Amino acid sequence: MFAEYHSSEKSAALSRVLPAAGPRGISQTLQDTFARHAVTFRDGNTLILEGDECESIYCVLDGWLALSKSLDEGQNQIIDFALPGDIIDPASADGVTSSVMIEALTDGTLAALPYRNWERLTKDWPELARMSHLIEAAKRARRAERMLRLGKGTAEMRVAYALLEFCIRLDSVCEPDIPSFHVPLTQQQLGDYVGLSSVHVCRTMRRLTRNGVLESSDHMDIRILDSQALARLAGVDSERLKREIIPQI
Amino acid sequence: MFAEYHSSEKSAALSRVLPAAGPRGISQTLQDTFARHAVTFRDGNTLILEGDECESIYCVLDGWLALSKSLDEGQNQIIDFALPGDIIDPASADGVTSSVMIEALTDGTLAALPYRNWERLTKDWPELARMSHLIEAAKRARRAERMLRLGKGTAEMRVAYALLEFCIRLDSVCEPDIPSFHVPLTQQQLGDYVGLSSVHVCRTMRRLTRNGVLESSDHMDIRILDSQALARLAGVDSERLKREIIPQI
DNA sequence: CGCTGAGTTGAAGTATTTCAAAAGCTGTGG
DNA sequence: CCACAGCTTTTGAAATACTTCAACTCAGCG
Numbered sequence: 372m373f374a375e376y377h378s379s380e381k382s383a384a385l386s387r388v389l390p391a392a393g394p395r396g397i398s399q400t401l402q403d404t405f406a407r408h409a410v411t412f413r414d415g416n417t418l419i420l421e422g423d424e425c426e427s428i429y430c431v432l433d434g435w436l437a438l439s440k441s442l443d444e445g446q447n448q449i450i451d452f453a454l455p456g457d458i459i460d461p462a463s464a465d466g467v468t469s470s471v472m473i474e475a476l477t478d479g480t481l482a483a484l485p486y487r488n489w490e491r492l493t494k495d496w497p498e499l500a501r502m503s504h505l506i507e508a509a510k511r512a513r514r515a516e517r518m519l520r521l522g523k524g525t526a527e528m529r530v531a532y533a534l535l536e537f538c539i540r541l542d543s544v545c546e547p548d549i550p551s552f553h554v555p556l557t558q559q560q561l562g563d564y565v566g567l568s569s570v571h572v573c574r575t576m577r578r579l580t581r582n583g584v585l586e587s588s589d590h591m592d593i594r595i596l597d598s599q600a601l602a603r604l605a606g607v608d609s610e611r612l613k614r615e616i617i618p619q620i
Numbered sequence: 621m622f623a624e625y626h627s628s629e630k631s632a633a634l635s636r637v638l639p640a641a642g643p644r645g646i647s648q649t650l651q652d653t654f655a656r657h658a659v660t661f662r663d664g665n666t667l668i669l670e671g672d673e674c675e676s677i678y679c680v681l682d683g684w685l686a687l688s689k690s691l692d693e694g695q696n697q698i699i700d701f702a703l704p705g706d707i708i709d710p711a712s713a714d715g716v717t718s719s720v721m722i723e724a725l726t727d728g729t730l731a732a733l734p735y736r737n738w739e740r741l742t743k744d745w746p747e748l749a750r751m752s753h754l755i756e757a758a759k760r761a762r763r764a765e766r767m768l769r770l771g772k773g774t775a776e777m778r779v780a781y782a783l784l785e786f787c788i789r790l791d792s793v794c795e796p797d798i799p800s801f802h803v804p805l806t807q808q809q810l811g812d813y814v815g816l817s818s819v820h821v822c823r824t825m826r827r828l829t830r831n832g833v834l835e836s837s838d839h840m841d842i843r844i845l846d847s848q849a850l851a852r853l854a855g856v857d858s859e860r861l862k863r864e865i866i867p868q869i
Numbered sequence: 870c871g872c873t874g875a876g877t878t879g880a881a882g883t884a885t886t887t888c889a890a891a892a893g894c895t896g897t898g899g
Numbered sequence: 900c901c902a903c904a905g906c907t908t909t910t911g912a913a914a915t916a917c918t919t920c921a922a923c924t925c926a927g928c929g
Contacts, residue, residue, distance in 0.1 A: 440764055442772055446773075448767060463757055463865065464866055466757065515699045516721050519689040519697040557908090558907075566770065566771030568886055570887080573909060584869070614713065614717065774919070817918055817919075819876095819878090819916070822878090823878085
């Protein structure tokens, strides 16, 4: 499933994980370590199952991953998406069992750093440790926002929030004031993310479209026509949300 | 609101936070640092608001705290409870803004360690850093379990899971096979935790009672009569859940 | 003793799911 | 180039789970 990662984009990808790797820039050593542990994955690959033993921290260099859990009856809940620059520690409280399943939603690359190496790295590179803490805090804040809406929000609020979150995480700008971006998800998967059936995701997105809030074409090419309205429906202030869920360099 | 913490139970409380503080036991230095930063809180106190600036890590020594978020319309979602031994980092991705409100559900005590001190401590005490990572992993696993049920579970499953989680976290045993414990929550608050109205929490708990799964008396004194059934309804294996959400020393 | 807040119950209303069927799109092989 | 299979999206209708509203009980407490 994994393949060795040989490409000239190494340092480009790495600089996304480490935008703040210190005044000296990204050292050769750090780059090499990431490159040595880089692996590619393909759309649809399952990298790890819920309950599997895990022994590495994953740093996403390129592509989308989904972290999910399921009930016996086959119901699936996506806990979070990992995008380039994210750091995933799948371990639960025993330190070795993964609490989530990790699946690839696109082709991509990650650096799989065994705990021991990761410890060493963060010790040698305080900037990396600091960045890692901020990324962890961002993840917590994101998940808390989503949990709030999962528990108390309407379908419209959940979908609006999810789209706004994608918009912010992808930091998409195109024409002035018309953010647009692609999300590699089906409506079923979006439903698994926001706790709705695919049918209701469809109805909700259609309503948003009819009301001129957004356009969606070609399997989730999203254009936000009215960001104000979207933020209002999502129940957030976009600027504040950005501060809280995007690691501040 | 805060009061200085002067009591002879200092080291007893601390040993709950640091059950694995290393072969040498809990050093005097570490004890002193915690004691110096200890503060007491009273039932109903609000320690920090969503959006407040925060500059400390909180280590709960005694009592229950609730971490929650709200929507504009006044809807409240409890993201997690912090119990003795828990470590709370309220910061979001900017490193300074709290992503949650923290309220006291009982009287209690915590050590509020400014980030700078905390960094120093974890550097000097690798065992503390290691334990802190496990506690963080436990928190993630717990929240993921709950998010799964918030998105995909029925009311019965959510309530059953919450009660089982309390049971495991409180590690309560009394008569053989009849775990019993007290939860300092109203049904309204339990509803805010599992994403249900207080009315529906009531109906659901009554059903569990009628079916002989549990007994509840005197404002949430819970006795689990049929743990098997409770675990089945919650959709978990208790042993596995315990491994995944309780920091393994 | 009356007040207050929590728990309980019924009835009505609503949001969301499920089921089912059709339409659109994409890639494949004839 | 067409036919077809397989998947996603869309829509309608029926079923269901949960909320809301409102009334009542009960225990603790001044």
